[in-house]
Amino acid sequence: MKHFLAISAAALVIAAPAVAEPGKWSDEPVRIVVTFPPGGTSDLIARVLAQYFESEYGQKAVVDNRPGAGGTVAADFVAEQAPDGTTLILGNNAPFTIAPTQFEDLPYDPMGDFTHIAYLGASTPALFVQPASGITTIDEYIAQAKGDGITYGSSGVGSITHILGKAVDIELGIEQIHVPYQGSAPAIQDFRAGVLEAYYDMVALNGDLITEGETQPIALAAPERSAAFPEIPTFRELGHDIVIENWTGLSGPSGMDPEMVKTINETVAAIMQLEPVIERLAQFGVEHTPMSAEEFTTFVEGTITTWEPLIKAANVNG
Amino acid sequence: MEILAGFGNGLLVALQPENLLYCFVGVFLGTFIGVLPGIGSMAAISMILPLTFYLEPTSALVMIAGVYYGAEYGGSIASILMNIPGTPSSSITCIDGYPMARDGRAGIALFGSAVASFGGGIIGMIVMAVLAPGLAELALNFGPTEYFAVILLGLVAASAVSNGNPIKGITMVVAGLMLGTVGVDITTGAERFTMGIPEMRDGVHLVIVAMGLFGVGELIVSIRANAKGALQNEIDYKKFYPSRAQWKAMFAPILRGSGIGSFFGALPGTGQTVASAVAYAVEKKVSPNRESFGKGAIEGVAVPEAANNSATQTAFIPTLTLGVPGSASMALVIGALMMYGIVPGPRLLVEHSDLFWGLVASFLIGNILLLILNIPLIGLWVRLLKIPYRYMYPTIIVLICIGVYSLNNNVFDVWLTMAFGWAGYLMRLFRFEPAPFLIGFVIGPMMEEQLRRAMLLSRGDATVFLTRPISGALIAITVLLLIYAIASALRARRRAAQATDVSSEIEAPSTSNKG
Numbered sequence: 116m117k118h119f120l121a122i123s124a125a126a127l128v129i130a131a132p133a134v135a136e137p138g139k140w141s142d143e144p145v146r147i148v149v150t151f152p153p154g155g156t157s158d159l160i161a162r163v164l165a166q167y168f169e170s171e172y173g174q175k176a177v178v179d180n181r182p183g184a185g186g187t188v189a190a191d192f193v194a195e196q197a198p199d200g201t202t203l204i205l206g207n208n209a210p211f212t213i214a215p216t217q218f219e220d221l222p223y224d225p226m227g228d229f230t231h232i233a234y235l236g237a238s239t240p241a242l243f244v245q246p247a248s249g250i251t252t253i254d255e256y257i258a259q260a261k262g263d264g265i266t267y268g269s270s271g272v273g274s275i276t277h278i279l280g281k282a283v284d285i286e287l288g289i290e291q292i293h294v295p296y297q298g299s300a301p302a303i304q305d306f307r308a309g310v311l312e313a314y315y316d317m318v319a320l321n322g323d324l325i326t327e328g329e330t331q332p333i334a335l336a337a338p339e340r341s342a343a344f345p346e347i348p349t350f351r352e353l354g355h356d357i358v359i360e361n362w363t364g365l366s367g368p369s370g371m372d373p374e375m376v377k378t379i380n381e382t383v384a385a386i387m388q389l390e391p392v393i394e395r396l397a398q399f400g401v402e403h404t405p406m407s408a409e410e411f412t413t414f415v416e417g418t419i420t421t422w423e424p425l426i427k428a429a430n431v432n433g
Numbered sequence: 434m435e436i437l438a439g440f441g442n443g444l445l446v447a448l449q450p451e452n453l454l455y456c457f458v459g460v461f462l463g464t465f466i467g468v469l470p471g472i473g474s475m476a477a478i479s480m481i482l483p484l485t486f487y488l489e490p491t492s493a494l495v496m497i498a499g500v501y502y503g504a505e506y507g508g509s510i511a512s513i514l515m516n517i518p519g520t521p522s523s524s525i526t527c528i529d530g531y532p533m534a535r536d537g538r539a540g541i542a543l544f545g546s547a548v549a550s551f552g553g554g555i556i557g558m559i560v561m562a563v564l565a566p567g568l569a570e571l572a573l574n575f576g577p578t579e580y581f582a583v584i585l586l587g588l589v590a591a592s593a594v595s596n597g598n599p600i601k602g603i604t605m606v607v608a609g610l611m612l613g614t615v616g617v618d619i620t621t622g623a624e625r626f627t628m629g630i631p632e633m634r635d636g637v638h639l640v641i642v643a644m645g646l647f648g649v650g651e652l653i654v655s656i657r658a659n660a661k662g663a664l665q666n667e668i669d670y671k672k673f674y675p676s677r678a679q680w681k682a683m684f685a686p687i688l689r690g691s692g693i694g695s696f697f698g699a700l701p702g703t704g705q706t707v708a709s710a711v712a713y714a715v716e717k718k719v720s721p722n723r724e725s726f727g728k729g730a731i732e733g734v735a736v737p738e739a740a741n742n743s744a745t746q747t748a749f750i751p752t753l754t755l756g757v758p759g760s761a762s763m764a765l766v767i768g769a770l771m772m773y774g775i776v777p778g779p780r781l782l783v784e785h786s787d788l789f790w791g792l793v794a795s796f797l798i799g800n801i802l803l804l805i806l807n808i809p810l811i812g813l814w815v816r817l818l819k820i821p822y823r824y825m826y827p828t829i830i831v832l833i834c835i836g837v838y839s840l841n842n843n844v845f846d847v848w849l850t851m852a853f854g855w856a857g858y859l860m861r862l863f864r865f866e867p868a869p870f871l872i873g874f875v876i877g878p879m880m881e882e883q884l885r886r887a888m889l890l891s892r893g894d895a896t897v898f899l900t901r902p903i904s905g906a907l908i909a910i911t912v913l914l915l916i917y918a919i920a921s922a923l924r925a926r927r928r929a930a931q932a933t934d935v936s937s938e939i940e941a942p943s944t945s946n947k948g
Binding site: 179188 | 771
């Protein structure tokens with residue numbers, strides 16, 4: 116699938132006669148709205164983008180952090196701006212995939228109110244258990260969950276790790292006991308204190324713990340094995356069709372000029388090929404796949420429908 | 434030995450140029466704010482909180498701590514020169530400090546206060562370095578069950594020993610707890626009291642509450658109290674150095690004050706104001722020079738200053754090792770750490786030992802910096818007090834607005850802060866303490882989170898709080914403390930009924946209990 120996408124994207128680029136060139140698209144400085152406070156992965160990705168927009172293409176860009184309410188404050192803000200390419204949002208599954216199902220009174224339409232421009236990449240969560248438990252395979256995990264039961268930590272109700280936990284419950288026919296935390300750091304602290312039996316978290320953020328033998332990865336929720344952690348099997352190859360990715364992309368208000376969208380998409384694609392950018396994103400465990408604006412729009416729409424039953428299962432607010 | 438190694442390591446962390454710089458910025462800013470009447474360390478910490486998000490956690494903590502004890506230094510300056518406590522806890526310093534200034538001994542009083550503060554700070558630091566690691570031994574056995582038990586103990590301890598009107602105090606704690614429930618319930622995802630406003634989904638931000646209640650609220654109070662303009666006072670500060678006899682007279686009071694201060698600082702819920710009041714009361718009983726107390730005794734300046742500064746250092750012990758804030762300022766410190774994903778508690782010393790020892794070592798450096806900073810700058814602080822309020826207060830309001838807006842780049846937060854400002858003003862008008870409100874607001878959600886997590890982990894078995902050894906012991910202590918508090922309250926009432934003319938030895942000018 117990934118290769119097919121890559122090839123078709125490449126084919127599009129070659130076949131289209133009047134393709135926009137990568138470059139700058141606005142004389143005004145562009146603001147990239149980030150749904151998280153400064154310092155997080157999302158913020159750092161936006162800053163990398165802003166830096167290369169300017170250094171490679173002379174497009175001035177600033178990062179504007181507007182955190183709050185699972186990214187919906189930022190998305191609502193961007194939806195109301197002029198579609199002139201000067202306001203973009205570094206979107207992700209929180210405001211675009213999860214919020215539409217989680218919140219009934221969402222002030223924006225994730226598809227109708229936005230122009231989805233460019234896909235940046237995704238990082239993937241994995242299932243981790245206590246090394247002392249002796250569990251090393253998914254079948255042993257299922258046996259434990261069906262026997263004495265399993266408690267697992269997530270980074271919060273409705274978070275991607277909670278949704279993955281629910282997907283595992285449904286797909287494996289087990290019922291794990293969910294213990295929500297505020298972010299993955301406190302969950303991992305409790306895990307290391309022996310309070311939790313398992314947790315789900317982004318695999319890239321657990322590299323040190325894995326090497327030190329402090330945590331035992333069981334399975335990865337990616338479509339294929341990670342280049343950085345080739346020893347961790349995917350749920351899919353273990354016979355369980357679970358793919359939950361934490362995606363990131365660039366979007367703007369609805370009604371943007373298609374030529375401009377193409378220019379931004381091409382500019383992003385070119386930046387994502389740069390060696391230092393690839394390295395930087397690899398630190399956050401983000402792997403890039405090229406997509407056209409149309410493919411990215413279809414992708415966002417697809418995540419909303421495929422995740423809907425999982426989010427409903429994960430949420431009392433439903 | 435382990436303590437020495439930890440401290441040595443901490444010195445290396447604290448001496449990193451970056452941390453040294455933030456330590457300096459912290460103590461300087463703290464002294465500056467402390468000198469300004471009406472604005473205490475609370476307002477100062479909440480104003481720099483948004484700034485610290487851009488720093489390493491250690492630098493941020495070092496700076497916040499610097500502001501905190503820097504404000505205690507600064508507070509005594511306004512107390513001595515103007516008879517206006519710059520911070521609540523330096524109100525005791527007014528009793529002897531101001532008479533000294535009127536006698537033309539302002540320089541000596543300021544110098545004595547700086548030396549006493551330094552002594553108190555260093556002793557408080559030693560107490561923290563020695564005691565805290567012992568508590569960390571418990572680290573690995575601390576899960577949600579134990580956290581809940583220790584927070585419960587902290588809350589009961591705070592209410593058992595704090596002073597003031599208990600009904601109003603409890604009202605404020607409960608109001609704080611209620612405000613703390615606003616937002617998405619972290620255990621179920623249900624929205625609570627958000628009134629359909631998306632900005633409320635994450636609850637009310639700690640900085641907004643703190644800046645509103647303490648920053649804006651205190652400004653409104655000060656404007657009304659000082660409507661006439663700047664303070665004017667002629668001070669002779671030519672003579673700085675205490676005589677040999679005065680040095681000698683200060684030595685023992687500094688030691689006693691530091692001991693009492695360290696003890697009360699480490700007790701959650703008491704804080705520096707109680708520490709300096711008690712230390713002054715004790716000193717007045719034991720000092721050979723007790724007759725001159727209240728008329729400008731140097732001991733009367735040294736004792737409360739030593740006490741409140743050692744208390745500011747030891748206040749970090751329950752805050753960092755138990756996650757129980759002793760005061761509203763310490764609640765802000767916990768809030769700041771949580772923003773970095775660092776959970777204060779016994780495990781902090783194990784998992785973030787650099788942060789802990791770096792902070793302890795920064796106390797030493799910060800106190801030395803303060804000593805160097807304050808002796809030559811006394812003239813500057815005096816002049817600062819002469820800036821008319823019509824320039825000073827608007828500037829502070831603008832700084833508060835910028836600070837709040839920068840949290841989420843959202844104007845809604847600025848309006849909310851102003852609303853809390855008026856709420857804080859009304860609280861003061863009707864003599865409700867905002868500090869218990871803030872403690873309830875910070876502790877409530879933490880307590881709920883740990884309780885529900887413990888219940889999830891025990892699969893709904895509530896006896897787990899009694900059967901797990903540490904948690905069981907903590908609950909037992911809590912019950913004993915409650916019995917003691919009730920019994921002593923009953924005894925006090927009976928005694929009050931028997932003898933109506935029991936006059937207390939001292940009248941503390943302020944019974945407020947904020948950091």
